[in-house]
Amino acid sequence: MGFIIWALAGILFIVGGIYCINSKKEVAFGFWSNSKTAPIEVKNVKAYNKALGKLWCSYGFFFILLGLPLLVDENSPLIIIPSIGVIFELIIAMAIYTINIEGKYRKK
Template sequence: MGTELMTGFIIWLAGGGLLTAVGIGAFFSKKEVGFFCNVKPLPMRDVKAYNRAVGKLFIGYGIVFAVLGLPMLAGQNSGLIVISVLGVVAESIGAMAVYILAIQKKYEKK
């Protein structure tokens, strides 16, 4: 295994670790955390439960993101990288759907 492959994989893992760290920070936050960039979060009925739900979502996202990087270790010319690319797209769409349809809907002040 080349050092380039390992370096790329370590950078990928660092991205997953960063997403997991954001989730841990959200889990313990006192104010409503936002899910989307540059969008102020709506007022929530139960801020603590909402932040825990968003934190769990980000932690799960970060772990799955890290696992999706495993095909990078197969080699430079491997077609398995398509799994990583399409997996991250599907994971991102799924996370947005969970946030909007489950988390925001459950905790939003009406």
């Protein structure tokens, strides 16, 4: 049951990424939650949204993979893998966004 909930959360990230990739809106999607500031100004909104969508899709895919140890046993010590893995995955996603995506598409 735990893996099903975990996988549904990962699928939500993937669905959000697909929405971001296929969006026809001329507004840049935000990466940071609860941000009081306006979304960043970007050079090419469509390319930025596509790159951000790919980031969210890959995050969701690896999120689901990290949850695979939840299938083993209810009281398994392998629960440490998803717990610690998600922290590292999120740090990597923030670094990719800040260095690659925001650095490439932000107006200067």
